Amino acid sequence: MNQVKIAWYGLHEGEEPPLTPAGGIFFSGCNLHCVFCQNYQISQENLGKLYSIEELTNIMMELQNQGANNIDLVTPTIWHKQIKEAILSAKEKGLKIPIVWNSNAYEDKEIIKSMDGLIDIYLPDFKYSDDELAFKYSGIKNYFETATKAIEEMLRQVGHLQIINNKATRGIIIRHLVLPNNLENSFGVLKKLFEIDLDIYISLMNQYLPMYKANNFPELTKIVTKEEFEKVYNYLLDLGFENGWLQGEKSQENLVPDFTKIEPFK
Numbered sequence: 001m002n003q004v005k006i007a008w009y010g011l012h013e014g015e016e017p018p019l020t021p022a023g024g025i026f027f028s029g030c031n032l033h034c035v036f037c038q039n040y041q042i043s044q045e046n047l048g049k050l051y052s053i054e055e056l057t058n059i060m061m062e063l064q065n066q067g068a069n070n071i072d073l074v075t076p077t078i079w080h081k082q083i084k085e086a087i088l089s090a091k092e093k094g095l096k097i098p099i100v101w102n103s104n105a106y107e108d109k110e111i112i113k114s115m116d117g118l119i120d121i122y123l124p125d126f127k128y129s130d131d132e133l134a135f136k137y138s139g140i141k142n143y144f145e146t147a148t149k150a151i152e153e154m155l156r157q158v159g160h161l162q163i164i165n166n167k168a169t170r171g172i173i174i175r176h177l178v179l180p181n182n183l184e185n186s187f188g189v190l191k192k193l194f195e196i197d198l199d200i201y202i203s204l205m206n207q208y209l210p211m212y213k214a215n216n217f218p219e220l221t222k223i224v225t226k227e228e229f230e231k232v233y234n235y236l237l238d239l240g241f242e243n244g245w246l247q248g249e250k251s252q253e254n255l256v257p258d259f260t261k262i263e264p265f266k
Contacts, residue, residue: 003050004079004086005029007042007259009059011068014265016203016245018161018168019100019121023068025059026259027075032104033139034127036179036220040212041259043075048259056086060095069167070098070121077107080114087118098169101154105147106140112153121161121168122154125175125205129188137179137217148192161201161243173244177205178232181219186232194239202244204233209256 005028012024026039028048034040041047051059060071071090076083087099098120105124112122126147128134134143154172161171176189193200206229214220233246257264 004082005048007048018163022072023063024072029078030075035137035213037212038256053086057089060090064097070100072100074102080111107150109149109153112150116157120170122172126189130185173201175203178224180224205247
C-alpha cells in the first residue's frame with residue numbers, strides 16, 4: 001500500500017515545551033486498543049483521509065514552511081514503511097527540521113532499527129510495566145519486554161535529549177501516563193527507566209480522563225487524584241531522576257481533541 005491515513009496535520013502546541021510548535025501529523029489507526037484512548041476517534045474508529053507518499057512528503061515541507069520546530073509523527077508505527085519513504089523524499093527536497101517519532105513504544109525493535117538515521121527525536125509513551133494490565137486495557141501481549149527493547153534501541157540511536165535555544169534537536173523523551181488505581185504499574189515503569197539510564201528525560205503525564213470504553217472498568221472511571229500523582233512523582237524523585245517535565249492537572253480537558261472538527265485542538 002503506497003498510502004497513509006491521516007486524521008489531521010498542522011502546527012500543534014500540545015507537546016513538551018522544547019518541541020512546540022510541533023508540525024503534528026496525526027495518523028489514523030493504532031496497534032494498541034486502549035480502552036481509555038483520548039484519540040479513539042482516529043486510533044480505533046479510523047477517522048481520517050488517505051494520502052499518497054508524495055502528499056505526505058509535501059505535508060512535511062508545508063509544515064516546515066509554516067515555522068514548525070519539527071515534524072511530529074503521531075502514532076506512526078503501522079505506517080512505518082510509507083513514512084520512511086516520505087522522510088527520504090522530504091530530505092531530498094530540503095527538509096531540515098528534526099523528525100519526531102511519537103509512539104506508544106509497542107513496536108518491534110527491528111522497526112526502530114529501520115528508522116536509524118532518519119529519526120532525530122524519539123517520544124515514546126512507556127505505558128505499562130504490568131503485562132496483565134497491558135492485555136486488559138490495550139489488548140496486547142508482551143508489552144513490557146517489547147517496549148523496553150524498543151526504547152533501548154531508540155536511546156542507542158539518538159542518545160540523551162539535546163536542547164539548543166530552547167528547541168529540542170536530538171534525543172529521547174520518555175512519556176508515562178499515570179492511570180488511576182494503578183500506581184504499581186507506574187512504579188514499575190520508572191524502575192525500568194532507572195535501570196536503563198538515570199539521565200533520561202521523562203515527561204510524567206497527568207492528563208488521564210475516563211474516555212472511550214474506560215467506564216467499563218470501575219478502577220478507571222475517575223481521574224488520577226492529587227495524592228496518586230504525587231506518590232508517582234515522589235518515587236521518580238527518590239530514584240534520582242532530574243530531567244523532564246510534569247503535566248499539570250489543570251491541563252487535562254484542554255488536551256482532548258475532537259477530530260470531527262477542522263481544528264480539533266481548538
